[in-house]
Amino acid sequence: MTEQSPALDNLLTESRTxxxxxxxxAKANATEQFYTDAEGDRExxxxxxxxxxHWDTRWSKVLDWSDAxxxxxxxxxxxxxxxxxxxxxxxxxxxxxxxIHWVGEPGDTRDITYAELQREVCKAANALTSLGVGANxxxxxxxxxIPEAIVSMLACARIGALHSVVFGxxxxxxxxxxxxxxxxxxxxxxxxxxxxGKAVPMKANVDEALAGADTVRNVVVVRRTGDDLxxxxxxxxxxxxxxxxxxxAQSDEHTPEAFDSEHPLYILYTSGTTGKPKGILHTSxxxxxxxxxxxxxxxxxxPGEDVYWCTADIGWVTGHSYIVYGPLAxxxxxxxxxxxxxxxxxxxxxxxVQNYKVTIYYTAPTLIRTFMKWGADIPASYDLSSLRVxxxxxxxxxxxxxxxxxxxxxxxxxxxxxxxxxxxxxAIMISPLPGVTHAKPGSAQRPLPGISAKVVDNDGTEVxxxxxxxxxxxxxxxxxxxxxxxxDERYRETYWSRFSEQGFYFAGDGAKYDADGxxxxxxxxxxxxxxxxxxxxxxxxxxxxxxxxxxxxxxxVGATDPTTGQGIVxxxxxxxxxxxxxxxxxxxxxxxxxxxxxxxxxxxxxxxIMVVPELPKTRSGKIMRRLLRDVAENREIxxxxxxxxxxxxxxxxxxxxxxx
Ligand code: WT7
Numbered sequence: 001m002t003e004q005s006p007a008l009d010n011l012l013t014e015s016r017t018x019x020x021x022x023x024x025x026a027k028a029n030a031t032e033q034f035y036t037d038a039e040g041d042r043e044x045x046x047x048x049x050x051x052x053x054h055w056d057t058r059w060s061k062v063l064d065w066s067d068a069x070x071x072x073x074x075x076x077x078x079x080x081x082x083x084x085x086x087x088x089x090x091x092x093x094x095x096x097x098x099x100i101h102w103v104g105e106p107g108d109t110r111d112i113t114y115a116e117l118q119r120e121v122c123k124a125a126n127a128l129t130s131l132g133v134g135a136n137x138x139x140x141x142x143x144x145x146i147p148e149a150i151v152s153m154l155a156c157a158r159i160g161a162l163h164s165v166v167f168g169x170x171x172x173x174x175x176x177x178x179x180x181x182x183x184x185x186x187x188x189x190x191x192x193x194x195x196x197g198k199a200v201p202m203k204a205n206v207d208e209a210l211a212g213a214d215t216v217r218n219v220v221v222v223r224r225t226g227d228d229l230x231x232x233x234x235x236x237x238x239x240x241x242x243x244x245x246x247x248x249a250q251s252d253e254h255t256p257e258a259f260d261s262e263h264p265l266y267i268l269y270t271s272g273t274t275g276k277p278k279g280i281l282h283t284s285x286x287x288x289x290x291x292x293x294x295x296x297x298x299x300x301x302x303p304g305e306d307v308y309w310c311t312a313d314i315g316w317v318t319g320h321s322y323i324v325y326g327p328l329a330x331x332x333x334x335x336x337x338x339x340x341x342x343x344x345x346x347x348x349x350x351x352x353v354q355n356y357k358v359t360i361y362y363t364a365p366t367l368i369r370t371f372m373k374w375g376a377d378i379p380a381s382y383d384l385s386s387l388r389v390x391x392x393x394x395x396x397x398x399x400x401x402x403x404x405x406x407x408x409x410x411x412x413x414x415x416x417x418x419x420x421x422x423x424x425x426x427a428i429m430i431s432p433l434p435g436v437t438h439a440k441p442g443s444a445q446r447p448l449p450g451i452s453a454k455v456v457d458n459d460g461t462e463v464x465x466x467x468x469x470x471x472x473x474x475x476x477x478x479x480x481x482x483x484x485x486x487x488d489e490r491y492r493e494t495y496w497s498r499f500s501e502q503g504f505y506f507a508g509d510g511a512k513y514d515a516d517g518x519x520x521x522x523x524x525x526x527x528x529x530x531x532x533x534x535x536x537x538x539x540x541x542x543x544x545x546x547x548x549x550x551x552x553x554x555x556x557v558g559a560t561d562p563t564t565g566q567g568i569v570x571x572x573x574x575x576x577x578x579x580x581x582x583x584x585x586x587x588x589x590x591x592x593x594x595x596x597x598x599x600x601x602x603x604x605x606x607x608x609i610m611v612v613p614e615l616p617k618t619r620s621g622k623i624m625r626r627l628l629r630d631v632a633e634n635r636e637i638x639x640x641x642x643x644x645x646x647x648x649x650x651x652x653x654x655x656x657x658x659x660x
Contacts, residue, residue: 014399018406018439020415024388028435030297034449045450046073046478049293050285053329054088055079056258059285065476068503069496070488072262073286073478080256081265081284082158085328086121087256089114097304098333101356102147105194105339112147114331117154120147120247122254124155127247131218133186135160135259138267140184140216142166142175142206142315144193145338148222148243149314152188153266153324157284160259164267164279167315168193168202170601172209174277178269181279182485183215188243191233192225196343199225203233220246261285267485268317270423271537272494273527279485280317280423286478288329290427294448295326298417299360299389300434303331307386310362311337311349316534317423318393321479322362326427341367346374350382361409362391364533368401368409369563376408384409389434390416394533395565396521402441420444420521422507423535424495426479429453430519445518451477455511455519460502468512470525472504480505527625529558529566534603536568538625541606544599545570548592550578555615555623556606559632567607569632570596571652574611585611608632614648616640628652 020028038045043062050059059077089097095115102110112120133139139156141163143149149165156163164182166175179187189206192199203221210216221233222243262283269277295301301308308327312318327334335356341349349371353361371379390410392402397418406416415434421427429451430444437445447453452475454462463469473480484491498506510522524530527538538556545554553573558566570592578588589609597605610631616624619642627649630637637653640646 038449074261077261078258119252123250126250175209190222190224199228275543290479291326292329294428309335357386364394365397366532399441471511
């Protein structure tokens with residue numbers, strides 16, 4: 001395992017606890033009894049959770065694990081996911097309830113009721129059908145945070161097509177590799193998007209990505225930025241079609257078809273330890289069951305009363321499970337905000353909380369630390385008294401940030417839930433339950449009722465209290481991934497080979513039990529970085545760097561960063577000519593940073609690039625990132641005895657030219 005940073009040491013000496021208030025506990029959706037029930041009969045417990053959905057055909061068996069690690073949940077059951085998220089609420093008399101309070105970055109707003117959402121989803125479903133998209137087809141979606149993004153996802157779900165949402169900040173190259181891997185038939189995008197007060201192009205990037213992509217028959221384009229973008233939107237006649245021309249002309253009625261519980265719902269690409277992103281596959285019944293159940297108990301959500309806001313982008317799994325599927329299945333009224341948190345001012349989020357009387361707020365530690373930097377006086381000048389539950393996700397939250405969040409946003413009144421999960425788990429796995437758990441700043445604490453997780457050593461033996469090791473999930477769960485798109489072997493290898501004897505799912509995270517047996521997450525143990533809660537693989541950035549003509553070799557590490565959790569630090573060996581060119585140093589480094597942004601996306605831009613004469617390697621040629629992390633974090637360099645050439649580290653420390 002990797003060395004611990006000072007922030008983590010700090011985390012492990014934390015001993016404060018915050019019991020729930022009696023008032024909150026009295027009305028909480030979850031109780032201690034849930035744990036007892038789930039332990040008594042796990043499958044019966046999940047069966048009960050599945051009953052919060054509408055099934056056209058009831059399942060005959062809760063779990064089929066006979067083909068492990070490929071699970072089947074609610075076997076034989078049939079349902080329509082979109083019907084569950086929209087239509088049934090209208091049929092139950094809640095058509096006038098606002099589903100989405102949408103807030104655009106420039107200040108435009110839209111309130112969309114469940115009845116309106118139903119009409120929009122039906123029209124979009126009819127539109128997809130008219131383009132020849134049907135069940136099992138793949139649709140790539142690259143859109144800003146606008147209602148059409150949610151409508152598109154639900155329209156796919158409604159007709160049984162799989163969506164593959166690609167974050168708006170990803171480069172044309174990244175989009176293309178995802179379109180190709182999934183063999184997408186259709187792409188949905190927009191003319192442009194607003195970013196920090198400016199309209200920037202989107203369709204032009206999509207066009208660049210799709211040049212020669214022969215699986216794509218049509219591109220549907222939502223008009224978002226219009227005239228603000230200036231100039232024409234590049235157009236391919238016969239392929240491209242405006243959303244408003246296509247969708248608005250459709251009937252707003254559509255009969256949902258019931259699909260098998262294991263019918264695929266979506267693919268979402270995430271970074272692994274190699275350069276090639278993995279298409280994580282999720283299916284319908286189990287996924288929706290766990291997304292809805294966790295949203296209900298972890299956020300204590302009360303339909304018709306709460307105003308919920310998850311600040312994630314729908315390009316990430318958090319947006320899938322906790323903006324689209326979980327909240328809508330639970331008939332939430334939610335805020336969806338298009339922009340960045342400091343546009344046009346640093347109080348934007350708190351202004352929205354105040355205006356819409358937001359009661360549940362779910363965000364990432366990196367943003368909490370940014371708010372801390374901007375100062376407590378900013379949230380203090382807004383009325384945040386509507387808030388009652390605060391959530392955190394994406395990376396370990398340090399106790400300082402947890403305490404600040406509780407005090408300055410939550411008024412020392414709101415429970416804070418630190419939720420651990422992954423793209424692969426589909427929904428929250430480890431988290432306190434508000435109203436039940438005595439919260440500890442910085443700890444995700446306990447697997448949710450119905451979930452089983454353990455911290456084990458190298459041999460797969462559970463470690464004792466106060467012991468540390470690897471986090472594993474030792475029992476299948478309803479929203480688990482059903483595989484990696486098109487690569488069963490990689491699925492087995494990545495998650496199930498590390499502890500194959502025991503049949504544990506290897507999460508890739510280090511963790512520790514405290515004296516009470518509560519779980520503390522300690523960060524990744526593999527070559528995956530976590531930058532502002534975004535997963536980026538070191539190899540992906542290394543491949544981007546070596547694809548530049550001046551780079552001979554590259555090694556990338558995630559170094560502890562006070563705001564973003566980790567920052568990307570790259571060590572590069574330049575090719576002959578470039579290496580000689582002293583004068584071009586700063587410019588060359590800037591060009592490399594831009595190159596990575598272009599290859600992957602701005603989120604992958606290295607914080608720092610150091611030009612070095614050599615890289616530390618073992619005798620078998622494996623780069624020792626541990627030593628580079630020491631350099632990047634300004635620590636004394638650790639054990640170098642396994643290096644092929646132990647003088648390399650001296651060379652690196654002395655010969656470094658650095659730029660950031
Ligand atoms: C990785 C998964 C789950 C949605 C966002 C990220 C880290 C996530 C926590 C947390 C400590 C966390 C882990 C995990 N992570 N939540 N509460 N405490 N670490 O999804 O991109 O699939 O990343 O994020 O390292 O493995 P993802």
